[in-house]
Amino acid sequence: MRRRKFLTLMGAAGAGLALGKTPAHAASNAHFEGYPDAKAVLFDATRCIGCRKCEEACNKVNKLPAPAKPFTDLTVLDTERRTSAKAHTVVNKYMPAGAAAPVFRKIQCNHCQEPACASACFVRAFKKNPDGSVTYDASVCVGCRYCIMACPFNVPTYEYDEPLTPRVMKCTMCHPQITAGELSVPGCVGACPKEALVYGRRKDILKIAHARIEANPGRYVDHVYGEREMGGTNWLTLSGAPFKEIGMREDLGVTSAPELTSGALAVVPMVAALWPALLGGIWAISKRNEKTADEERAAAVKAAVAGNQAENDAKLAKFKEQAEKDKAGSIEREVKKALEEAAAAAKEEEGA
Amino acid sequence: MTAETKKSLFTPFNIFAGIVVAVGLVLTVLRFTKGMGAITNLDDNNPWGIWIGFDLLCGVALAAGGFTTSAAAYIFGIKKYHSAVRPAILTAFLGYALVVFALHYDVGRPWRLVYPIFLQPGTTSLLYEVGLCVFLYLSVLAIEYSVAALEWLGLKKLRGLVHKLTLLLTIFGVVLSTLHQSSLGALYLIAPSKLHPLWYSTYLPIQFFVSAIAVGLSMVIFEGTLSHKAFHHKMDATYLAQHDGVVLGFARAASVVLAAYLGIKLIALGADDNWKYLLTGWGAWYLFEVLGFVVLPCLLYAIGSRERNLKLIQWTSGLTVLGIVLNRFNVSLVAFNWQLPSAQRYFPSWGEIGVSLFVVVVGILAFRFIVTRMPIFYEHPDFKDAH
Numbered sequence: 001m002r003r004r005k006f007l008t009l010m011g012a013a014g015a016g017l018a019l020g021k022t023p024a025h026a027a028s029n030a031h032f033e034g035y036p037d038a039k040a041v042l043f044d045a046t047r048c049i050g051c052r053k054c055e056e057a058c059n060k061v062n063k064l065p066a067p068a069k070p071f072t073d074l075t076v077l078d079t080e081r082r083t084s085a086k087a088h089t090v091v092n093k094y095m096p097a098g099a100a101a102p103v104f105r106k107i108q109c110n111h112c113q114e115p116a117c118a119s120a121c122f123v124r125a126f127k128k129n130p131d132g133s134v135t136y137d138a139s140v141c142v143g144c145r146y147c148i149m150a151c152p153f154n155v156p157t158y159e160y161d162e163p164l165t166p167r168v169m170k171c172t173m174c175h176p177q178i179t180a181g182e183l184s185v186p187g188c189v190g191a192c193p194k195e196a197l198v199y200g201r202r203k204d205i206l207k208i209a210h211a212r213i214e215a216n217p218g219r220y221v222d223h224v225y226g227e228r229e230m231g232g233t234n235w236l237t238l239s240g241a242p243f244k245e246i247g248m249r250e251d252l253g254v255t256s257a258p259e260l261t262s263g264a265l266a267v268v269p270m271v272a273a274l275w276p277a278l279l280g281g282i283w284a285i286s287k288r289n290e291k292t293a294d295e296e297r298a299a300a301v302k303a304a305v306a307g308n309q310a311e312n313d314a315k316l317a318k319f320k321e322q323a324e325k326d327k328a329g330s331i332e333r334e335v336k337k338a339l340e341e342a343a344a345a346a347k348e349e350e351g352a
Numbered sequence: 353m354t355a356e357t358k359k360s361l362f363t364p365f366n367i368f369a370g371i372v373v374a375v376g377l378v379l380t381v382l383r384f385t386k387g388m389g390a391i392t393n394l395d396d397n398n399p400w401g402i403w404i405g406f407d408l409l410c411g412v413a414l415a416a417g418g419f420t421t422s423a424a425a426y427i428f429g430i431k432k433y434h435s436a437v438r439p440a441i442l443t444a445f446l447g448y449a450l451v452v453f454a455l456h457y458d459v460g461r462p463w464r465l466v467y468p469i470f471l472q473p474g475t476t477s478l479l480y481e482v483g484l485c486v487f488l489y490l491s492v493l494a495i496e497y498s499v500a501a502l503e504w505l506g507l508k509k510l511r512g513l514v515h516k517l518t519l520l521l522t523i524f525g526v527v528l529s530t531l532h533q534s535s536l537g538a539l540y541l542i543a544p545s546k547l548h549p550l551w552y553s554t555y556l557p558i559q560f561f562v563s564a565i566a567v568g569l570s571m572v573i574f575e576g577t578l579s580h581k582a583f584h585h586k587m588d589a590t591y592l593a594q595h596d597g598v599v600l601g602f603a604r605a606a607s608v609v610l611a612a613y614l615g616i617k618l619i620a621l622g623a624d625d626n627w628k629y630l631l632t633g634w635g636a637w638y639l640f641e642v643l644g645f646v647v648l649p650c651l652l653y654a655i656g657s658r659e660r661n662l663k664l665i666q667w668t669s670g671l672t673v674l675g676i677v678l679n680r681f682n683v684s685l686v687a688f689n690w691q692l693p694s695a696q697r698y699f700p701s702w703g704e705i706g707v708s709l710f711v712v713v714v715g716i717l718a719f720r721f722i723v724t725r726m727p728i729f730y731e732h733p734d735f736k737d738a739h
């Protein structure tokens with residue numbers, strides 16, 4: 001009875017885990033297509049001149065500390081950089097093989113349609129917003145940094161020098177400023193002097209990107225980076241040089257992050273429901289075996305004892321018989337002896 | 353040992369432990385006043401270092417002896433393993449407690465560790481599953497272990513009550529262990545672009561689970577060997593009489609499990625068609641791990657258990673434990689971020705190593721404190737034949 005109750009409980013626990021999932025994100029066959037009116041930013045590397053105005057704007061909008069070297073210092077571009085807790089976007093300079101001039105690329109959060117960071121976070125500190133941005137809430141973050149592990153684009157960064165209140169830092173697509181009405185487009189987009197950045201509905205942005213490729217096939221690689229990478233992103237990139245040569249990975253595939261883990265998550269309720277049943281079964285069998293073994297042992301001992309008894313009885317009987325025989329034999333012998341003696345005595349008397 | 357400790361507290365181990373604990377305390381102060389950056393080599397590309405790779409991944413795997421032994425004794429009903437249950441449960445309990453303790457250094461805001469469980473669960477995260485299971489399993493182990501503590505305290509009624517729950521707790525423990533041992537491997541499923549293909553596989557969860565059983569069995573043998581040296585006088589006749597049987601039985605089981613583990617590894621290699629990588633430098637390292645720490649101990653265990661060679665088995669258990677540590681390191685540190693230029697790769701700092709050592713030493717001290725006082729290697733005189 002107790003065991004049955006336990007199984008029911010475990011089953012319920014498993015079902016609870018299964019129900020707790022957001023259907024679009026895990027253990028489901030549905031592919032999340034993104035919010036219909038989600039915005040996106042297009043970065044066109046063929047237009048970027050590496051002026052770092054976007055970096056400067058980002059620094060101002062997000063009230064980040066002043067950098068060691070001013071934003072006008074372009075020698076910074078000589079070393080490859082990545083985003084950091086103090087810089088949510090950086091521009092790098094690349095020299096692709098065979099290119100006449102350097103190519104610049106801006107790095108920031110790509111605002112994935114199904115973000116790895118959000119699906120990895122165990123307190124749901126990350127949120128995919130209907131406007132396409134992915135934001136982070138420091139008020140629940142535990143600081144486990146699994147989001148940083150998970151991001152395929154190496155974007156989120158961490159305040160390692162904060163002893164007690166470290167935050168995960170990354171580009172927010174200026175979601176807070178735009179919703180508050182302080183900005184109409186992200187800071188970097190507004191600051192770009194070359195229109196290398198365009199902000200708009202993702203659907204429209206994709207059309208613009210494809211139209212640019214079509215209008216100028218010699219200028220572009222025929223691929224909009226981010227259209228399908230990792231399930232699609234809300235930051236899209238056009239380039240004239242192969243993406244690999246401007247530091248962008250081409251081997252990420254089109255599978256979204258939640259899809260990568262949905263299989264493992266789906267197993268949870270199964271284990272929670274099936275394991276107790278299986279283990280309970282094994283326990284019952286081993287218990288039965290033990291009981292049967294005990295019974296058999298008892299029977300064997302009994303049989304052995306009983307067997308001995310019979311044998312002993314038989315032996316005893318034989319002994320008795322033997323003894324009787326012996327006794328009988330000795331009487332006979334005595335009688336014979338006596339008779340013989342008597343006979344001898346009689347002979348002697350006759351002879352005398 | 354007791355006689356020895358009465359003579360002098362300054363045994364080589366105690367002096368070493370004292371130094372480690374002192375250094376650990378200093379590092380603790382630094383960590384919580386100056387931040388993680390002050391004592392670690394962690395950075396934005398390498399957010400998880402040995403505090404995760406060793407303290408969490410290895411810690412949990414090495415504590416797998418608890419669920420394997422209690423399953424063998426109570427679910428599979430193998431009576432002769434009963435005396436091995438208590439040391440294994442104690443090791444597991446301390447192991448998990450230390451994992452949670454160590455996590456307080458690694459996460460940014462440790463007092464929020466309960467948030468995902470009680471405030472805002474992120475159910476799409478494998479880390480949530482790990483956290484929930486570790487939390488529940490630590491509670492289960494605490495209850496299972498409390499039987500020994502209650503006997504020590506002489507609380508008969510309560511002890512009887514808890515003891516009645518044994519089977520229930522055992523099943524619960526196996527379920528939870530299955531889930532979180534495997535989801536530790538599943539943590540890495542989300543990062544196929546960062547983990548080398550020879551180690552990345554959709555079979556990672558099952559590989560972690562099966563290898564955890566192998567190392568669980570090995571740890572019981574390994575820990576038993578060490579305990580024999582240090583705490584022989586604490587062991588009762590039952591424990592000593594059953595000990596060799598436990599070693600032989602566990603060795604045979606470990607050999608079978610390692611063979612299965614090898615099979616899964618090969619299937620994973622074939623399923624993703626990763627044979628081509630075997631000819632690279634990474635392939636050599638992979639083969640070193642698989643041949644030296646899976647195939648070899650599998651064979652040695654088989655030979656050892658057939659020839660009843662206890663010495664060989666004990667050495668093999670050490671080899672297996674090393675092998676799992678190597679595997680967890682490979683997945684979490686060595687083959688992780690393999691595409692980054694070597695200047696951006698991670699190597700632990702002295703501070704990180706110091707904290708990990710501190711955690712291990714605290715564990716050993718706690719183990720010694722408990723087994724020299726409570727009925728772990730022997731049956732309490734008041735509760736003879738109770739199990």
Ligand code: SF4
Pocket residue numbers: 108109110111112115116117118134150151152153154155156170
């Ligand atoms: S790029 Fe990285 S941080 Fe940005 S949304 Fe995607 S997974 Fe999250």
Ligand code: SF4
Pocket residue numbers: 120121122123124125126136140141142143144145146147148168
């Ligand atoms: S570090 Fe914070 S935001 Fe990132 S996964 Fe952990 S809890 Fe979530």
